[in-house]
Amino acid sequence: MIGDAQNLKNIPKDETQIPAEHRSSLEHLLNILESAQRKLQEASNKYGARPKRFRSKVKYFFTYLDRNECTEILEACQNDITGALVALPDRWSPQVTPGESSDRSPNFDTQAIPQPTPVAHPAEPAEKPGASATNSTTPVAPSQTPPAPMHAPNQQQVVPEGNSTGPSKRRKPLSAIKTALDIIEAASKPIPVAGPYLEAAAKVGNIVVQMVQGMDSNEETAKDLKDHASRLSEVLDTARGESVRKQKEIMTACMNDVQKELQSLQAKLEEMNGLSRANKAFFFRDHDETMKGYKEKIRIALEVMQVLNNLNTARLVTELHDAEGRKEQRRLLGLLGDAKYGIRGAAVEDVICLPNTRVQTLERIDTWIRSRQPSENVLWIRGMAGRGKSTIASTVEYRWRFHAATAIFHFRRGQKASDTGLVCALARQLGGNDLVPELKKPILEAVANDEDIGLKRLQDQFQKLFVVPLSKVPNNSCPVLLIVDALDECEDVKYAVKFVELIESYASSFSANVKFLVTTRPETPLLRALEPIQGQAENLDSATNVGDDVAQFFQAGFSKIRKQHNLGEDWPNPENVQALVDMSQGLFQWAHTAIEYIMEGSPQLRIQELLLSPSICDGLDALYEQILLEAFKKASKSPLRQDIFLRVLGTLVVAPYSISLEVLAFLFADHALFQNQSDIVGLLRAEALNDLRSLIHVPHSSTDPVHLMHTSVRDLLVERCGGAPYAVDVANNHRSMALKCLELMESDLKTNICKLSDLSKPSSDPSIQELFWDAEAAVPIGEPLSVRITSILPKVTSTLVSSKSKGNLPHPDMAIYLENP
Known part of the structure; x- marks a missing residue:
């Protein structure tokens, strides 16, 4: 194929042979062919010029490559050349007027344009001499197969029989079909x-x-x-x-x-x-x-x-x-909560398993979902922090979103405000699924019959939103998959245990295609609750071949780093990669943190830092402490920067919800570091968060949530870093956060600041939520003071209302308000 591209480039450029009006077209087409030649050369250099070598690499190592990469490269080249061949006669044939011969340029022989030589697919050898001619991939003599006819632009093309697009259209290239489907x-x-x-x-x-x-x-x-x-x-x-x-x-x-x-x-x-x-x-x-x-x-x-x-x-x-009917459905679903399920990641790729990793684990989960055994309604995925439980949960939901009724809830330690919304959040997702009407209708009916269901006890919610609707799911319907991630991070242990007990109590009333997938660390109270339940278990701590998956994870991360920092393909060397894999101890969170840490600085220096101190960075806590200590040392050069560094870190730990950079800027706008500064968001990025990007997700948008990368980061800051200067005192940070909120409320709040017509409506009412949410764009329109403060205040008031704190309130009457809300 490279030779064919070269031949096409050798079309005569002599002015006596090419009409002047076609030279620009020729240059354009030559650019296309040069691009195709470069792509082919790239494929040839990458996979080996000899067909045998190429076939060997693809055949035996295909699972370690992007399965579509080779095909896409070669198909792109073929499409470029095909497009050029189709365009050449159209662009070079002279314009024909009625009654005039089309042969106006005798010096330019279009039939002399070389035709592409058929080439064997790289994975298939050409037929040996003497083989059947039926499947032969060797070039066919011109006498056997005439070249494609050159035609004037207004000539109708002959389309292969069976083309659904009709006789006036060519068969679409596969790449064009894929592009259309992607769109x-x-x-x-x-x-x-x-x-x-x-x-x-x-x-x-x-x-x-x-x-x-x-x-x-x-x-x-x-x-x-x-x-x-x-x-x-x-x-x-x-x-x-x-x-x-x-x-x-x-x-x-x-x-x-x-x-x-x-x-x-x-x-x-x-x-x-x-x-x-x-x-x-x-x-x-x-x-x-x-x-x-x-x-x-x-x-x-x-x-x-x-x-x-x-x-x-x-x-x-x-x-x-039915616009009115859909509006009523949105209202009913809104009564089940605000759709905050603890989901993280700006893109799907951020929260699902890397292709060709966790293959065996995901296959076993798929088999369990497809099983119709009545005793297999529950699957428990257990493993220590950093094993990838949440990523597996998100991957399963993503893989099954079109051939099962799926719903997922992620618990996040420290965000107690959303914990009790578990059942309602799952029911809201099922009730909004237009592909499973068998569930949508009974869930909406349950909410219509009890509009206060979101305020009821866990058992009442479970019975009305799960037991009754799920009992109506026929055995032959698609699976119903309810995923509860990180149940151990529910701060109310009794609530988590009660949820498990309810599953055990009602499991026999569900059809075999109703599935509960629960991920958890091996916490003692939950393990005791799980023991009597029949079901399957997946223990990630004893999984085999995890090192290979972690190695692929590192390779994917290093590929991004090479592109971002313009490094050579040989960086890092295989020995360094294997050393990092060994240091990870099979923890994907360790690998993720290491990649983020290497990416945010000088990759060559930072990878050496990690490799030269294996004992210091061995394990999640040790790696976190190394990053935190370096960031704190930089911040401590300025007392003001150190203060805002610690305040922001503490706020992210104690906030009941993930909060945005805009909210952080609003809360700390009066800090001495930001006096007379207009771009507080930018300063927060640079002065407080820049050196913590491997531990804290800092989005590009100032309205998207900032959050700790993993619960284990919070656990270290709160429980396991002892007297470290960056340790977070939860009670003190609750207190300072509440005081800050109250100060802002006292200075800026006004009567009916949102200008509501009905002040009796709760903030959870859909009509109130619509004031601050653009449903079409699915993004917040803006967060007024009342929303910003009230989203934080309920969590922290219990800490504030103590005998030692009342004297610190901006106004004495606030103590009475907090004690008697």
């Missing part, structure tokens, strides 16, 4: 009601594209699947159009078209799944692990389509056009 998947998210359906369908299309990328494009199976993916992208693109969605009849027809295409694709995949000869279409059919991955893709696609094809699309369209 549809992303653009469908904000569409109400029908959005999840369209997004899930686009996900199916992308799975099919991934399968075709691993197939010989000449195989009929690959051609059929590609056509299915192309047709699916077209009907989905039509259905997501805003003008279409506004017209109920047209939208209904479009949704029917989508469902028919999904049904057709489902039948094709089921047929393919049952035929062994379908495996012959794959390049890696003799590589067991790779074929196992493709079979899993087929299974996931079939499960998603089963959910989508069972839905009544007419009901979705009707609900889409």
Whole structure:
């Protein structure tokens, strides 16, 4: 293929052979071909020029690479060259006027343009001499296959039979189909009601594209699947159009078209799944692990389509056009809480497992979810801090979001205000799932019948929001997956134990497809509560081959560091990587912290710092202490900077919710360090948080939450760093935080500051929440003083109302208010 690109670049540039009006077009096309040649050369250099070497690396080490990387590089090159070949005759053929011959440039022979030479796929050797000509990949003589005809721009093209796009369109390249599906998947998210359906369908299309990328494009199976993916992208693109969605009849027809295409694709995949000869279409059919991955893709696609094809699309369209009904649903769901589930990470990639890691653990979890054994409703994932329990929980929810009714809740130590919202938060997610109407309706009915359910006891909530709705789920429906992460971080141990006991009490009344996945550290009270419950357990402390997964995690992190700091591909050397893997002791949180620490400074120096002090940085606490001590030493050079450093650290530990940089700037605006400064947010980043980015998540947006990277960081600061200068005294920080809030309230609060028409409504009322939340953009519009203060104050007043603290209140009457709210 490189030779073909070179030949295409050798098109004569003599002015006597090329018309002047076509020179700019030629330059443009030559740029395309040069780009294609560079891509091919890159692939050749990376994987080896000799086909045998290339095949060996891909065949036996494919699982250690990005599975689509090689295919995407070569496909991009092929598409570039194909695009150039299609464009050459269009751009170089002279413009023809009626009655005029098209041959106006006898010196420019378009038929002389060299045609691309067919090339064997890198994973498949060319046929040996004497082999059958049917599948031969050697060049065909021009006498056997004439070159593609050159045509004028207005000539109709011949399209291969079976192309669904009609005789006037060419078959779409696979990359174009993938791009279209990616756009549809992303653009469908904000569409109400029908959005999840369209997004899930686009996900199916992308799975099919991934399968075709691993197939010989000449195989009929690959051609059929590609056509299915192309047709699916077209009907989905039509259905997501805003003008279409506004017209109920047209939208209904479009949704029917989508469902028919999904049904057709489902039948094709089921047929393919049952035929062994379908495996012959794959390049890696003799590589067991790779074929196992493709079979899993087929299974996931079939499960998603089963959910989508069972839905009544007419009901979705009707609900889409019922604005009042959707408004009432939002109101009812709002009564279940504010949707704060402890979720972290600005992007999905930040909170899910790296591809090809935790493979065996995730496979066992998938098998458990698919199981219909009545005694397997519960799975406990146990492990010490840093083992990756939360990441596994988030990964499971992400993987199953389209072929199960999923809901997830993350406990976070120190954020007690949201702990008692566990059941309501899970029910809110299930009740808002448009793909599972069997659950949505009874949950909304339960809230409508008891609008104060969010204020009731745990047992009442469990019975009304879980037991009754879940009892109506048929055994043959998709799984219902309830994920509770970090149950040990619930500050009310009795509440956590009671939740476990309720699961045990009602498990027998749930159908076999209702699943509870719970992650926890091996805390004694919870372990005693778990003992009588029948179910499965996954112990991450005894997991094998964790070192290999941690090594891949380090390699992915170092790849980002190399790009960010413009380092060579040989950095760091394998010995250093292995040394860091050994120091991690199998703790992903240690690896994550180390990567963040190395990235935020000079990578060469910081990696050496870690490697030269293995005993100092051995274990999570030791690594945290090393980073904290270095940051504190820098801050201590200035008393003001040291003070704001400690205040911000203490605030992040005691705040009942994750708070933003804007809120921190508001709270500390009167600090001496920030006098006469306008950009307090920027100064907070530079003076208080810059050296702690490996321990504290500092978002780009000043309105996004700032939070500790891991609960183990808080545990160290509060419980295990003794007399260290950066230790956080919880009681003192509660007290200072409450005083700060009260000072701001006294100076800035006004009667009815939010200008509400009905002052009797609680702050949790949806109409109040809508004042501060842009539903379309899914971001806060702004946080007025009352919201900022009242989100912090309830947590800290209990500490403040003590005999020693009352004298510190800005106004004596505040003590009475706090004691008698």
